[in-house]
Amino acid sequence: MHYIRAVDGVVSRAAVASGAEGAAVVPVHDGLFDAGPPAHLLGSACDSCGLLSFPRVERCGYCGEVDSRPVNLPATGRLWAWTAVTTAPPGYRGAVPFGFGVVELDAGPRVVGRLTEPDPDRLRAHQPMETVVVTLHTGDDGQVVTTYAFAPTVPA
Amino acid sequence: MTTVEVAGVGLHPFGRFPGTSVSDMGVVAVSAALAEAGIGRGGFQAAYCGTAYGGVASGHRVLGKLGMTGMPIVDVEAGCASGAAALMLASSAIRAGQYDTVLVFGIEKMPKGMIRSSFFEPWQEEAGLAATPAYFALRAQRLMTTSGVTKDDLASVVVKNRRHGVHNPDAMFQTEVDASSVLTSRVVCEPLHLWMLCTPNEGAAAVLLTAGGPAPGRAAGRVRLAAAELRSHLAGPVLSESTPMSGTADDSVPPASTLAATAAYESAGVGPDDLDLVECQDTDAARELISYEELGLCPVGGSADLLRRGDTARGGRLPVNLSGGLLSKGEPLGASALGQVVELVRQLRGQAGDRQHPGARVALAHTVGRGANAGVSILTR
Numbered sequence: 001m002h003y004i005r006a007v008d009g010v011v012s013r014a015a016v017a018s019g020a021e022g023a024a025v026v027p028v029h030d031g032l033f034d035a036g037p038p039a040h041l042l043g044s045a046c047d048s049c050g051l052l053s054f055p056r057v058e059r060c061g062y063c064g065e066v067d068s069r070p071v072n073l074p075a076t077g078r079l080w081a082w083t084a085v086t087t088a089p090p091g092y093r094g095a096v097p098f099g100f101g102v103v104e105l106d107a108g109p110r111v112v113g114r115l116t117e118p119d120p121d122r123l124r125a126h127q128p129m130e131t132v133v134v135t136l137h138t139g140d141d142g143q144v145v146t147t148y149a150f151a152p153t154v155p156a
Numbered sequence: 157m158t159t160v161e162v163a164g165v166g167l168h169p170f171g172r173f174p175g176t177s178v179s180d181m182g183v184v185a186v187s188a189a190l191a192e193a194g195i196g197r198g199g200f201q202a203a204y205c206g207t208a209y210g211g212v213a214s215g216h217r218v219l220g221k222l223g224m225t226g227m228p229i230v231d232v233e234a235g236c237a238s239g240a241a242a243l244m245l246a247s248s249a250i251r252a253g254q255y256d257t258v259l260v261f262g263i264e265k266m267p268k269g270m271i272r273s274s275f276f277e278p279w280q281e282e283a284g285l286a287a288t289p290a291y292f293a294l295r296a297q298r299l300m301t302t303s304g305v306t307k308d309d310l311a312s313v314v315v316k317n318r319r320h321g322v323h324n325p326d327a328m329f330q331t332e333v334d335a336s337s338v339l340t341s342r343v344v345c346e347p348l349h350l351w352m353l354c355t356p357n358e359g360a361a362a363v364l365l366t367a368g369g370p371a372p373g374r375a376a377g378r379v380r381l382a383a384a385e386l387r388s389h390l391a392g393p394v395l396s397e398s399t400p401m402s403g404t405a406d407d408s409v410p411p412a413s414t415l416a417a418t419a420a421y422e423s424a425g426v427g428p429d430d431l432d433l434v435e436c437q438d439t440d441a442a443r444e445l446i447s448y449e450e451l452g453l454c455p456v457g458g459s460a461d462l463l464r465r466g467d468t469a470r471g472g473r474l475p476v477n478l479s480g481g482l483l484s485k486g487e488p489l490g491a492s493a494l495g496q497v498v499e500l501v502r503q504l505r506g507q508a509g510d511r512q513h514p515g516a517r518v519a520l521a522h523t524v525g526r527g528a529n530a531g532v533s534i535l536t537r
Binding site: 028029032043051052053054055061062080081082083084085086087088089090091092093094098100101102104109110111112113114120125136145147 | 278281282286289293294297344
């Protein structure tokens with residue numbers, strides 16, 4: 001199961017299912033991603049213009065038609081742009097630095113998200129990436145908040 | 157068709173002024189513009205105030221302090237282009253014959269640090285995605301990939317604009333910096349270092365517009381506002397200033413700045429080759445270079461060449477940001493676009509002091525930011 005990864009902060013399916021040590025695990029926002037396997041983003045496909053949207057929409061933001069249906073976006077893609085965030089942005093309670101970038105999903109859209117690699121020098125253009133679920137922070141009540149991120153694909 | 161002329165301009169310096177309210181800064185800028193135009197109470201029929209953080213009835217608070225209310229006062233928020241939006245509305249109203257004389261001003265007092273904006277949803281903030289400089293950094297990295305721009309080029313933009321800013325008494329920073337200091341300042345988001353980013357700050361600017369006669373035979377010294385256009389983004393580019401969470405792989409969709417520039421060139425009947433000087437959005441060093449390409453000052457991919465030739469430096473073929481740009485002045489969102497107009501009016505009148513570009517006749521001002529909102533104005537004499 002390639003999505004269970006020895007990357008800091010990556011939440012395995014087992015943790016999501018059982019809640020690590022009984023803690024509740026909640027996504028930062030409903031409807032963004034599915035932990036899988038494989039972990040993937042939840043998007044929309046427009047039957048009018050054919051374009052894919054993320055996050056999920058009812059009305060297509062590209063053509064304005066109400067012909068969108070829910071789809072699972074490809075779990076893998078290629079790195080298109082990247083940097084690292086070194087100072088906590090407004091409203092963020094997690095650790096810094098963290099990776100930040102854009103991945104072009106296979107035959108799909110370009111998506112903005114966190115990257116599991118916080119060192120820009122260890123990433124390269126067009127590098128194969130996969131969707132993973134990571135821990136953002138643990139609340140005072142012990143609730144583990146997760147989000148989607150992109151991780152370099154480790155060769156099998 | 158009615159033409160639009162600039163009858164007066166005024167500025168409150170850009171910087172940090174802990175003891176001065178945002179309204180009082182507006183009073184300084186508006187009073188100066190009215191005094192220059194020789195216009196007093198009752199002399200204008202409408203007012204448009206650009207501000208992003210000013211709050212409810214910002215414009216009323218300024219004009220109330222001056223005892224100049226009663227006319228329509230409209231507050232306009234359009235992110236970094238708030239002042240450009242106010243200018244577009246005022247200019248359009250005069251062109252349409254609605255008013256003869258309209259006051260346009262912009263005021264801002266920004267919180268320190270990374271800009272917090274209601275633009276992002278709570279989950280985006282919680283996930284760390286409201287990292288404004290990170291989006292600038294991703295655009296910078298793409299520019300380095302597509303246009304051969306290097307980090308040395310990014311440092312050169314800062315060195316150039318800070319050198320220009322030395323001659324601007326209204327700028328927040330009036331000292332030169334060298335490239336090595338820029339490149340050894342703290343990395344905010346690779347490839348952008350701290351000194352490559354402008355400082356959100358405070359300030360105000362005002363412009364009084366009047367209906368002019370037919371284009372030929374304008375009053376001596378009068379500057380004409382030949383175009384004031386505002387555009388928003390088209391869906392598609394993932395790194396658009398609209399800050400979407402996704403985009404398409406289609407790189408042919410024009411950005412908001414190109415849409416605004418194209419409209420402005422058409423309105424003014426000029427093209428990029430006719431320009432004598434430009435004030436453009438330099439929120440960060442890469443943004444200035446992106447602006448060169450989006451405004452058509454060079455071919456797409458040609459920004460590094462334009463910079464390296466020295467064309468956009470003082471004394472060059474097409475000086476950009478002779479005021480010092482936002483990198484020297486700082487960026488008070490509501491005031492920045494009108495601050496550019498104030499600078500260009502002074503340049504076109506020959507009143508720019510030590511930073512005067514000789515013989516300037518056609519000038520362009522450009523702002524772009526969250527929304528996306530892009531404003532492009534063209535001034536002529």
